[in-house]
Amino acid sequence: QVQLVESGGGLVQAGDSLRLSCAASGRNFSTYAMGWFRQAPGKDRELVAAITATWSGSVTEYADSVKGRFTVSRDNAKNTVYLQMNSLKPEDTAVYYCAAGPQLIDLRLGRCDYWGQGTQVTVSS
Numbered sequence: 001q002v003q004l005v006e007s008g009g010g011l012v013q014a015g016d017s018l019r020l021s022c023a024a025s026g027r028n029f030s031t032y033a034m035g036w037f038r039q040a041p042g043k044d045r046e047l048v049a050a051i052t053a054t055w056s057g058s059v060t061e062y063a064d065s066v067k068g069r070f071t072v073s074r075d076n077a078k079n080t081v082y083l084q085m086n087s088l089k090p091e092d093t094a095v096y097y098c099a100a101g102p103q104l105i106d107l108r109l110g111r112c113d114y115w116g117q118g119t120q121v122t123v124s125s
Contacts, residue, residue, distance in 0.1 A: 002026035002114045004098045009119030012088055016123070020083040022098030022116055029100075030054040030076040032114075035107040036083045038094035038121075045097075049083055050107045061104070066092070088123045095120050 008020040020036070035050040049072035052059045060072050071084040081098060096119050099112035106112065 002029065002032070002100055004100065004114055004116035006096065006098045006116040006119040009096060009121045011122045011124065014089055014123055014125050016088050017084070017086045018088065018121060020085065020096055020098075020119060020121075022081045022083075024079045024081070024100070029079045030074075032100040033102065033104050033107055034072075034074060034081040035099050035101065035112070036070075036072060036081075037097045037099055037110075038092075039097070040091075040094035043094075045110065047107055047110075048096075050104055051081065052104050056103070059104075085121070088121075090123050090125045093121060093123050 003025045005023050031053050033052045036048050037045050038048050039045040048063045048066050049070050050061050051072045051074050069087045074081045098116040100114040101107045101112040
């Protein structure tokens with residue numbers, strides 16, 4: 001069993017930066033693909049960033065809407081995945097969720113084994 005706890009959200013101005021953290025407890029953290037999802041009011045949940053398991057090379061991918069602005073990384077020694085969010089825009093406002101799944105394809109389809117409780121990110125113009 002894996003538990004995920006997000007932190008780092010808040011209220012910021014457009015152009016600001018935030019760093020979200022997802023602390024994982026449990027075994028075999030490094031074997032999971034990790035993803036960051038977001039859900040904005042009135043919009044579907046979307047996968048904005050993901051990083052594959054260590055055995056798969058820790059490859060990253062991003063939604064087009066955040067590419068070049070967001071960076072996902074993982075520190076397996078600390079059982080933590082991060083989302084560095086730069087040049088934030090009002091349209092980035094959403095609840096951000098950390099999630100774990102077997103492989104990247106599972107994350108793309110929302111087939112996650114574990115979810116965090118979410119952290120609110122609000123970007124004002």
